Structures are given as structure tokens and as C-alpha cells.
Amino acid sequence: MDAQSRKMIIAGFGGQGIVLVGNVIARACVIQKKNVVGMVAYGAEMRGGTAYATVVVSDEEIGSPFVDCPDAAIILNQPSLEKFEADLRPNGLIVLNTSMTQRPPRRADLNRIEVDATQIAHELGNLRVANIVALGAFIAKSNLLRMSSIEQGLSELFSSKNPKLIDLNIQALHAGAERSRFCPLKTEQA
Amino acid sequence: MTTLKRSTILKDQVTHYCPGCGHGIAHRLVAEVIEELDIREKVIGTAPVGCAVLLYNYIDCDIIECAHGRPPAVATGIKRVRPDNIVFTYQGDGDLAAIGTAETIHAANRGENITVIFINNAIYGMTGGQMAPTTMLGMASTTTPEGRGKHGEGPPLKVCELLSSLQAVSYLERVAVSTPKDVLSAKRAIKKAFQKQIDGKGFSLVEVLSMCPTDWKVSPEKAVAFVNDEMKKVFPLGVYKDAK
């Protein structure tokens, strides 16, 4: 994923920590003095099915806060893959939690990161950090934000909520970075 | 020697009320209570929409006129901002028990530390004698020409009884102004209701059964008889709640 890409979507089911991932990415943007607009699908859509958050990052003033055609998507479950795969821009990046998705993307024009996020989270002793494992995979393989900014964002977020969780989340982040597999788009024509 | 005279809280102004209207007596009692409790400089009153909309022309204290039915909400805003002031609402039956029912019930249920003077004359006065929420069964009005019916209009709403189940209410009493003895009781009740607020006890309300000779289409003499003989049967006088 190149630095120009800046619209992303994080999707899964409610309770997978979708909002948290969006929040951490947005905080990391603030730390790196980038412009950012984050949004969570609100209202009735939050209950059941898929939950999703969007983030727009830019070094310029941000126009639309809407993400219709994301450059990247972090997909934490199968329904989200069904729902959002088609929206990604050609040559976009999709991060798949292979523990919870049953197939690779149908589209051939996507870069792909695969990470067994829920399994890794299970091994770390807390299923709830699967979201951060996937985030670690995304940050490691894209050059959008520094890993250190994400760590700082996580620390800020959990220091007020539950400081005991900071270490676990940072561990999850790095596990995701290390145990993910990047499958770049085969660009025959290039 | 004692002299019974007009309270200094009443402005030197002839009211616009019809001859024999109970509002004049109720105004006088509120003024006398404010004077006797020596709280004029702390009082903020609210005027309703209805016959008493010009309350500020008669009672000499800070007063805000409200939209129809909204005095308990307006009083809530005032009292929360200025808890040291004494805030009262003066409302008729349409204002308090029809268009403002929600505001009344919820201010009472919050235990809002305000005092409500509720004038129940079982009719809409200002608009010319239409049915009020407190109009009695069988009683004719310009919108119930054949008399209020149990079905369709429903029986009259009894405010003290209705509010008496609310835990945060401190004081509820129904009084009348249709005999000299009733007027004395009414004054005692109004004074007690203000005292409840001064003591920080929460929501207090005095329901005053009152005469409307004009819209009842009777003489002032028959009007007091109507309150005494008919209204008191449907709306029994008494203390409905007096929390410790």
C-alpha cells in the first residue's frame, strides 16, 4: 500500500473491537500530525451483522469524511468480506482475519494480507485482541503509519480505561506484524 | 386593632377578571403568603396561558410568562439555575392538566423544588367556556353542549389523586375558595406549599377549586354554590400527600 492511499474501512461483528481499531489509527494520525477523520456506522446498523468504522487519513485538508471506495480494508469476519470486498478500489489492500473468513477474496486485483488473528489472540490468552493482531499486520505491511505511533495510541487509549491491557495489546500488535503473510497483487502487465 | 387590607404584594391595579371569579381570591392569597413569609425579593413566578396570563400585572415580583402548559419546565430551568430563589407556577386546568400534563407530571416526578398553584374551575375561561380536562361528567360546555360524557370525553382528570402516587412529591392539597372557611384553609395550604419549597422538600402543589360564573353561565352566588355542592363531591378537599 502506498502513502497516497488514505481511505480505509475496518469491519467485523459487533464486539470485535472495530471502533477501537479506528480510534487507535486516528490517534496515531494525531500523533504524526496527519489530518484524519474517523467515523463509526451509527444507530441501528451497530446491532448484529457487521459493524464497521471508517478512517480517512491525509496530509492535505480532508474533503469527504465518507469512505465509499476504500484503499484498504481490515476484515475480521466472513460477512464483512461479503459486504465490503466489492467496494475496494482496484489495487487496494485487504487484511483478512483468516481465522474467521472462509475464503480468499474473489477479486484478483487486490493486495492481500493474511493473518490468523483470532487464533493468535487465543494463543495470547485473550480473544478480544484479535482486532489488534489484525491491526499489527496492517501497520507492518503498509507504510501508512509508524508502529511506534500505534503503540503510543494504544497506551493513551488504555491508560484511562485499563492500563493492565496495554502490554497485552502491544504484544498482539507485534504478533500480528510478525505472523502475517503479505500476498501482493501479481501485476503481469506492469 | 388589626386592619385587614390589601397585601402590599398586590399592585394597585384592578384585575381583568369577571365579577365573582376565583382568580382574584387566589391571587390575593398568593400575595398575602409571599408577604407573610417575607420572600418577595426571592420570588420568581411563572404566568400561564389562560385567564391568569396577566398575573404580572397584579402580583409585584419577578414573573415570566410561559407558553401554554410549559410553566413547570420553565420553572425547572429557573430553579436549577437559581436554587436560592423561590419559584412558583400559577396555572389553570387547561395549562396544567391538558396541554401541559407531561410537564406537570415530570416536574412532580423529579421532585422539582417548586410550588404549583393550580386553579381548577372545570372550564376553559379565556377561550370562552370549552371543556377542560377537569370538566365534570354531564357538565355542559361550548364543546360538550350535551354535557361531558364518560365515553368520548372521559371522566374529569383528578390532579391531586393522579400525582399522589409519585414518590418525589412533597405536598399535595386540594382546597377551595368558595366559602370564607375554605379561603382560610386555602391560604394555609398555599403557605405550607411555599414553606415546603423553602425547606427544600421538593415539589408542592395546591389545587384550588375556583368559580367561573361567566363560563358556567350562572351568578356569582350560584357559582359558589356550584363549587360547594357539585365540585367538592367530584374533587374532594383535603391533603393528598404530605411527605415528612
Add this chain to the structure above:
Amino acid sequence: MGKIRFDVHRCKGCGLCVIFCPQKNLRMSAELNEHGHPYAQENEPGHCNGCGLCFRMCPDAAIEVDQHRRKTQTQE
């Protein structure tokens, strides 16, 4: 004994004072005041006993009563 004074200008002639005067000492005037109302007056000046019931019932604060009795039923 008592002394009653009427503010003729404020009186609207509703007659509640007349109805409730235990001495039956009040009546409505034959003339009208400036607002076109008959107004309350004593039948026989000097017969007021100062009970103050008329004051209590007057919706227009048009009556003042001097009460000379030691104990009155209207004082609180």
C-alpha cells in the same frame, strides 16, 4: 366592633361579600361605579362586627376591615 371601608373603584359588584356577611349588613349600590359596576356598601353604617369574612371573599381586594375585637376568627 369593626369598621369597613370599600374601594368603590375596585369593586365589580359580584356580591360575594353580601352573600357571606353574617350580619346581613351589606348590599349592592343602586348606582354604578366608574367601570359600570354596582358596588358593595353597608346597609347600616356602624353595624359591622369586624369579622372580616367579606374581606376574605372579595376577589378584587376592594374591602378593608378594621377589627377592634380582641380575638378574631380571621386572624392567623
Add this chain to the structure above:
Amino acid sequence: MAEKVLLKGNEVMAEAAVQAGCRFFAGYPITPQNEVPEYFSRRLPQVGGVFVQAESEVAAINMVFGAAAAGARAMTSSSSPGVSLKQEGISYIAAAELPCVIANMQRGGPGLGNIRAAQGDYFQSVKGGGHGDYKLIVLAPASLQELYTLTMNAFDWADYYRMPVMILGDGILAQIAEPVELAPYKPILEIASKDYILNGCKGRPSRVVKTLVLDPADGLIAHNEHLQRKYRRIAEEVNLCEEYQTSGAELIVTAYGIPGRIAKAAVRQARKDGLPVGMIRPITLWPFPDAAFAKVIKTARQLLVVEMSHGQMLEDVKLASQCALPTEFLGKGGGWYPTEEIIREKIDSMLNVSGRARK
């Protein structure tokens, strides 16, 4: 530059209000502005303020009426259906010349509509809403930093002119999170002491706050004329818009709020591609920035209005531009929003640029 914090629009607005001295909030939950009462309920007690969850929107605005009469900086917020309910109270507050701030984070209508962002309440906000001849100052921020600043200013204007001021946002402005610099409150106007409030008549004659004007017979006519004089003065004194690349622009795109920032991005890209396009983004919707339009009609050739409605501000743009230029409209209600691409396509078609010419 001071440090920025990441907050949701609803929270930014509530924090700005608290910073500006708002000490009374009454409201009723409605999506998408629920974070506003939630935030106030936590925050106001910390600063000695009062939060009341009202039983209805009607009660909420009337509580604000009372709080304003008692001298507090007071606020209520809602979203479209709730703001309809508040209209009675708003008319009374305008008539009584009391200050307060009302926020409308618009959603899709009419009726219960939906909870997506929309701009269908423009007419209601700038043309009245409740009964009678009155105006509100209406503010339309497009970013959270602007929302923060304008919310603070709203309290100053409300106090200075003694009138309700409305913040007209939408569900997206309410729900997005953006980094915001929470600059300390600095009044933009010198506010006279409030000699009209009700606090008990100690040492002064009693006061009345009222809206019924029966005496003298022409009293209400005089009161209306007084209000209109005030509104004319405000129209001269409060007038904000963002003008972007208007010089040399043949086509002026105009939009407010969220569509305003989307349009700006489209215009920026079009300019990069060499197209003669500019933008006017009204920030005060009443008073409407007429002067900016009066200026561009001398240089531009066309106007494009973009709204998340079926064309409401469109009418004010036509008035402000005296219908001097062909004016096209792009918009839909009910939750539709424009993308940069769709605005760009419209720009291209209005300037007769083909796909080839763009490259």
C-alpha cells in the same frame, strides 16, 4: 500550535459550550446527537452546571427558556424531528429576546425519516420554523475545529444580540471524529451585564419576561419593528463565508456544512486540473453571505449549488445572486450525500469538459 485531541463532533460541540460558560443544558435523546446530552451529563456537574434530561423536546426548550431568563448561558440540542418539537419554545425565546444556543444535527426527513445525515431543515432554520416574524443566527460548520469555534461564538452572539442562535450541523458532523485544538474561550464581543434577568427583585423594581403584547394597541407592531431593526443590524455585522479560488472562476460551487468540505476538495482537484472553478461556502446561513455572491456575479458565469436536500439554500443563492447567472443544482434528501467525484462530474459537464480534456 497547541496539541490536538481526537473527539466526536457531538463531544466537540458540548466541550466548546462548557468552555464558553454554558452552565445549563436540557435535552432529550435522539440519534445522531446522543453524545451531546451524554457529554453534558458528565461534564456540567464538574463545573457547577446543571444537566436535565427533559421529558420531551418541548420541555427541554422551555427549561432553556427558564434558565436563560434566570441568567445562565443555556443550550439544548436535538436532531430534526426533535427540533420540530422545539419550535414553539424557540419562537417564545426569540420574542422574549433571551439568549440561548440550539443545535440541530440534522437527519433524514420528513417525518421520522431515518438517522442518516441530511440538510432538509434549512428552511426551518433560516426562514423561521416557529410562528411569527423572527430570525435566528444560523451557523453551519464544516469541520470539527470550526464547530468548536462557532459554538463558542454562538454564545457570544446570543448574549450580545439577546436571541437564540442555532448550530445547524448534520449527522455526519455529529458523528465524525477529528483532531481538534481545544483553544481556551475568548469572547469575540463585549457582553453587557444582563439587566433583564429574573433573580428576585431585591433592591430593584420587579421584572417581567413576557411575549404577550396587548398594550398599547400597537405594541406588538412596535415590538416587531424593534426585532426587525435588530435583525437588519445583525445582517450587517455577522456575515461569514469561506471563499475559495473565486478569483478568475467561471463556475462557483456553493454548499454548506459537510457538502461544503466535499465540494471544496472537488474544486481543489479541478483547479489542479486547470479548470476555472471556485467555491463559496456560507458559514452563517442567516444572515446569508449575500455580499460574496454579489461580488462573484460580476466575474463568474455559472453557479452550482450542492445540498443534502432537494434544494433549499438554492433559493437563497438565487436571491443573493439576483438570479443573474444560470444556476444548477445537485442534491437529494433522505440520507444521500455527494462524493467528490460526483461533484467533479457536474463541474466538468457544466464547463463542457470531456473526459479527454480532463487529462
